[in-house]
Amino acid sequence: MTAESQPSAAALDGQLLGRLDRRRPGLLVGSLASGALALVFIYCWGYQIANGIGVTGINRPVFWGFYIINFVFWIGISHAGTLISAILRVTKAEWRRPVTRSAEAITLFALAIGGLFPLIHLGRVAIFYYMIPYPNSRMLWPNFRSPLVWDIAAITTYIIGSALYLFLPLIPDAAVMRDRAAAGLKKRFYAVLALGWRGTAQQWHSLEWGIRILAVVIIPVAVSVHTIVSWDFAMTQTPGWKSTIFGPYFVVGAIFSGIAVLMIAMALLRRGLALERFLTDRVFNNLGLLFVTMSLVWGYFTFAEHLTVWYSGDLFEKNVHHVLLHGDFAVPFWTMVVVNLVIPVAVLSFPRGRRPLPTALVGCGVLVGMWLERFLIVVPALSTPRLAYSIGDYMPSWVELGIMIGAVGVFACLYFTFTQLLPIVSVWEMREGWRHAGSGGESGQPSEAAPTSAAASPVPGGGAA
Amino acid sequence: MTRWGMAIDLDRCTGCEACVVACAAENNIQTVGEEQAREGRAMHWLRIERYYEGEFPNVRTRFMPVLCQQCGAAPCEPVCPVYATYRNPEGLNAMVYSRCIGTRFCANNCPYTVRVFNWFDAEFPAPLDSQLNPDVSVRPGGVMEKCTFCVQRIQAGKDEAAQEDREVADGDIRTACQQSCPTKAITFGDLEDPDSGVSKWAESPRAFSLLGDLDTRPGVVYLSGSEWREPAE
Numbered sequence: 001m002t003a004e005s006q007p008s009a010a011a012l013d014g015q016l017l018g019r020l021d022r023r024r025p026g027l028l029v030g031s032l033a034s035g036a037l038a039l040v041f042i043y044c045w046g047y048q049i050a051n052g053i054g055v056t057g058i059n060r061p062v063f064w065g066f067y068i069i070n071f072v073f074w075i076g077i078s079h080a081g082t083l084i085s086a087i088l089r090v091t092k093a094e095w096r097r098p099v100t101r102s103a104e105a106i107t108l109f110a111l112a113i114g115g116l117f118p119l120i121h122l123g124r125v126a127i128f129y130y131m132i133p134y135p136n137s138r139m140l141w142p143n144f145r146s147p148l149v150w151d152i153a154a155i156t157t158y159i160i161g162s163a164l165y166l167f168l169p170l171i172p173d174a175a176v177m178r179d180r181a182a183a184g185l186k187k188r189f190y191a192v193l194a195l196g197w198r199g200t201a202q203q204w205h206s207l208e209w210g211i212r213i214l215a216v217v218i219i220p221v222a223v224s225v226h227t228i229v230s231w232d233f234a235m236t237q238t239p240g241w242k243s244t245i246f247g248p249y250f251v252v253g254a255i256f257s258g259i260a261v262l263m264i265a266m267a268l269l270r271r272g273l274a275l276e277r278f279l280t281d282r283v284f285n286n287l288g289l290l291f292v293t294m295s296l297v298w299g300y301f302t303f304a305e306h307l308t309v310w311y312s313g314d315l316f317e318k319n320v321h322h323v324l325l326h327g328d329f330a331v332p333f334w335t336m337v338v339v340n341l342v343i344p345v346a347v348l349s350f351p352r353g354r355r356p357l358p359t360a361l362v363g364c365g366v367l368v369g370m371w372l373e374r375f376l377i378v379v380p381a382l383s384t385p386r387l388a389y390s391i392g393d394y395m396p397s398w399v400e401l402g403i404m405i406g407a408v409g410v411f412a413c414l415y416f417t418f419t420q421l422l423p424i425v426s427v428w429e430m431r432e433g434w435r436h437a438g439s440g441g442e443s444g445q446p447s448e449a450a451p452t453s454a455a456a457s458p459v460p461g462g463g464a465a
Numbered sequence: 466m467t468r469w470g471m472a473i474d475l476d477r478c479t480g481c482e483a484c485v486v487a488c489a490a491e492n493n494i495q496t497v498g499e500e501q502a503r504e505g506r507a508m509h510w511l512r513i514e515r516y517y518e519g520e521f522p523n524v525r526t527r528f529m530p531v532l533c534q535q536c537g538a539a540p541c542e543p544v545c546p547v548y549a550t551y552r553n554p555e556g557l558n559a560m561v562y563s564r565c566i567g568t569r570f571c572a573n574n575c576p577y578t579v580r581v582f583n584w585f586d587a588e589f590p591a592p593l594d595s596q597l598n599p600d601v602s603v604r605p606g607g608v609m610e611k612c613t614f615c616v617q618r619i620q621a622g623k624d625e626a627a628q629e630d631r632e633v634a635d636g637d638i639r640t641a642c643q644q645s646c647p648t649k650a651i652t653f654g655d656l657e658d659p660d661s662g663v664s665k666w667a668e669s670p671r672a673f674s675l676l677g678d679l680d681t682r683p684g685v686v687y688l689s690g691s692e693w694r695e696p697a698e
Contacts, residue, residue, distance in 0.1 A: 052606040053567065054584025059505035061578050063569035123567015123582065123607025130547040130566050140548070140564075148546040148568055236574040237540050237679065382573060386676060387531065389514035390578040392505045 031416040037409020044402035045120055053123050055399045062382045062394035067121035068232075070404055072250075072374040074114030075155070075229055077367075079258035080265070081107025082162045083222035086215040095283040097433040098275045101426040102265050104166040109414040111159050113407050118151070120403060147231045154221075154228040161221050165214050168207060171197050172428040193422075226254040233377060240320035240381030245308075249301040256294040256340075257370040260363035263291060267360035273425060278433065281355065288354030291362070295344035302337075320384045328393070329380045332372045340369035468556035468684065469614050470656035471640070472666035473530055475689040477650035480513050480528035484642035484651065488532075491615060491641035493601045495587035508581045510612040511642055529687075530651075532642070533558060533579045533612035534675060537682030541571035541580065549609070556656075556684055557614055567607040576676050580611045614653070614684075615640040635661040656684065 048055050058065040081103035088096035119128050131142050131152055142149045175197035178190035197203060230250035233241040243249075266287070270279040306325070309317045324333050344362050347353035353362075383392050396404075418424070488494065488511045497506050514529040539558050541550055549565035550558060572580035586606035589597060597603065600617040604610050615638075622638035635654050643651040654663035663686075666672065671688040674681075 052585040054501070054506070054606070057504075058569075059584075060507075060572070060581060061505070063572045063582065118568075121568070123569065123609075124565070124605075127566050130564065142546050143543070143548045145543040146546040146570070147544065148570060152546075232570075236544065237576060238573060385578045386576050387514065387578055389512075389516070389529075389531070 027416055027420060031413060031420070034409045034412035034416060037406050038413045039406075039409075040402050041406025041410050044399045044406060048120070048399050048403075049125060055397060057395045057397040057400060059392060059394065061385045061390050061392045062379060064121070064378050064382060065394055066396045066400040066404055067117045069371070069374045069378050070407060071114055071117035071121070072229055072377075073257075073371050074110045074117065074407070075226060076250075076254040076257040076370060076374075077261055078107045078110040078114060078158070078162070079222060079226065079254040080110070080261040081105065081258070082158075082165055082218050083107075083255065084258055084262055086165070086218045086222070089211070089215040090219070094433060094436065095278055095280070097429045098269060098273070098278045098425050099262070099266055100429065101166075101169070102269060102424050103262055104162065104169075105415060105418050105424070106261060106265065107162045108159070108166050109411050109418075111155065111162055112414070113411050115155050115159060117407075118148075147228065147235045150228045151232060154225045158221055158225045161214065161218050165211075165218055168210050168214065169426055169429065170422065171195055171207065172199065173423050173426060175199065176427060177422070189421075223251055226251045233381075238381055239314070239316035239384070239386065240309075241377070243305060245301060245305050249305065252294065252297050252301055253370060253373060256291075256298050257367060259287070259291050259294055260366035260370070263287065263359045263363035264367075267356040269425070270356055275425070278430070279356075284356050284359055285351065285354045288348050288359050291359065292344055292348035295341055295348070295366070299337075299341040302341075316384075316386050320381050323380050323384055324376060328383075329376055333376055336369045336372040336376065338369075339365040340373070466554070466657055468656040469535065469619065469653070470556070470663050470667065470684040470686065471532075471535075471614070471643075471651060471653045472663045472672070472686045472688060474650045474666070474671075475527070475529065475687055476671070477648040478513075478528045478530060479648055480515065480526065481647065482513050483645045483647060484530060485509050485511050485513065487641040487645035488612070490596070491598055491601070491618075492613070493587075493589075493597050493603050495583070495589070495604075496593075497584075501584070506582075506584050508583075508610075510579070510581065510610070512579075530642075531577060531579060531675070532685065533614075534577055534681065535612075535614060535684035537684065538680065540574040540576060540679075540681060544570040544574050546570070555619075557616060557619075558611075559616070560610055560613065562602060562604050562608050562610070565608045567609065569609065571609060576679055576681065580609055583608045583610065 056065060056067075085096060085100040085103045085107075088100065119125050122128055130140075131149060133142055144150075171194055174190050174193035174195075178187060178194045181187040181190055227247040227250065230246040234243055234246035236242060266279055266284070269275055306321065309321050312318075323329050343365055347358050347362050353359070379394050383394060385391065489496070489509065492510060494508050494510060497508055501507070511530060511532040514531050516527040516529065518525045518527065535556060535558050537556065539550075539552065542552060542558065545551075546568060547564050547566055549561050550571050551561070553559045567582070569582060572578070572582060583604050583606045587603050589603070598617070600621070618640060619638050622633055626633045626637065633655075635658065638653065640651070640653045643653050652662045652666055654661040656664055656667060658664060666688060667686045669688050671690050672686050673689065674683045675685070675687060677683075
């Protein structure tokens, strides 16, 4: 049984990398469809730049709209990867191996898109660099008191950290790709990525230390990023925004939506790459428990926020609170409560609910719910200003909708391209996991995994190279 | 030192909106048109808020001219990432249009919702272009703006006094809204000068600050004799 569960390194490489060499029509269709959506994104943004920010639905008093909502949403999604994969690496969870690469890629691409939204949102995007401290003839600094400048610092740090964190574990795999590729452009591409990797003991030692240090450092960075995003709201004196709870509330919400994406990605990976051996039912069970815990923590924060506002009796805060719970925004509000709290608790409380399909479906609901949450933070507070004369409303224009949907296309396009160029599952980490499973205790995981691995070996494309 | 301030006597205000028109003409404020105005994009730096009291037919209308309060502790200033809005030495919340990148963060953090945004490039089709005030820049699209206390008039007043080699006297500088008010409900001047008209008005027992609880220390003082102070919903 053990021998069966321990294929040779070459066989494993073939199994995982062989899929890269084949043409996959599904991926191609996906790339084309997402590429078309990406064009919508580019067209809408270009249209807005040419005609002015007024082509959106924002107005006075709702000065911030879909762009800021999507900014917070995508930054939240980015917590799927780096934060969760770093926590899994630090705690040495074995089942992280097939997940980390795809999660880290999600982070980098979600961040790239999330980071674009504040720029799309600007009235004069051409001079966005005024926010960056760069040497200039007028000796002007940006305003370091502004949470937006903190945002730039935090997100830039996070993007650089996430890119490194995705790239480091990619080096040995890029070297494998380089060695397999025929001479030509492709080989040169992988050779650049592999940075001259030879697989010496010294190189492995440096790589492992690099990853270990990054994994620890990236956790506080990830926490700070979403805290600072929350401070874009909480540092103001706007009723409905000024709240001390926003920092942790946003971090919890980000991890919650991050796990939702991870659950969906894991269910897809398990099915698409036949990874039942690693992504066992027990993994889904445990992650499902974590998921329902985050749902409850999120529910607790939401309750605490609204109870304190309601109890205070503050007139202006109560106006915002009223439109949320009973007024114009009641339908999205209670939808959010159902998909973020009621359904996850109802489904994930039972072992049968913590299987791949139900958790992925719950994850889809949570994504909708967390988007609604950001909508409900941005719009009701702004449309209900202190001076009742200025009360307003907000309806997004087709440009905003086009950019929002197009952004999903850009994300998918980047993700498909990445999947086609590089192994979406970390090959050397899988190989290491195989070795651990073989040399470790014979009880538990190996014996449990053996039957599924037998099922996994005749994967189509295995050894096709 | 100077601290420019304004006092508005609500008991004198008839809600005629002459000040709104004068402000638009003086400051080259773009006219956005019916459709944009319906979307909440009217650009007036000064608006007359109307609040109704009582049940029909015994209805009383309250008028409240609301403009930038030129706060001493302005919530709009610290949130701007590029220092496009800052506090100048004479107590004005100045706007540097060329520096503004249009994050609109300042407008979100303004408790009085008095900041307005250029959603599109301004258009002044002929013959409107020939009535533009040459002392005031026309703002490009994507830029925030708001009441400046007619800073160009302040500057002109100071220049004139300097040429005549004297100090600026109280009443030398009149804002466009003040000048056009038929009931003289608005007065403008230096709040640091205890003898100025605006200081005297500000000492009135009828004086109050709009949303005074927030301690934004406005440079605009309102006067009202009745118990009504702030519009509450």
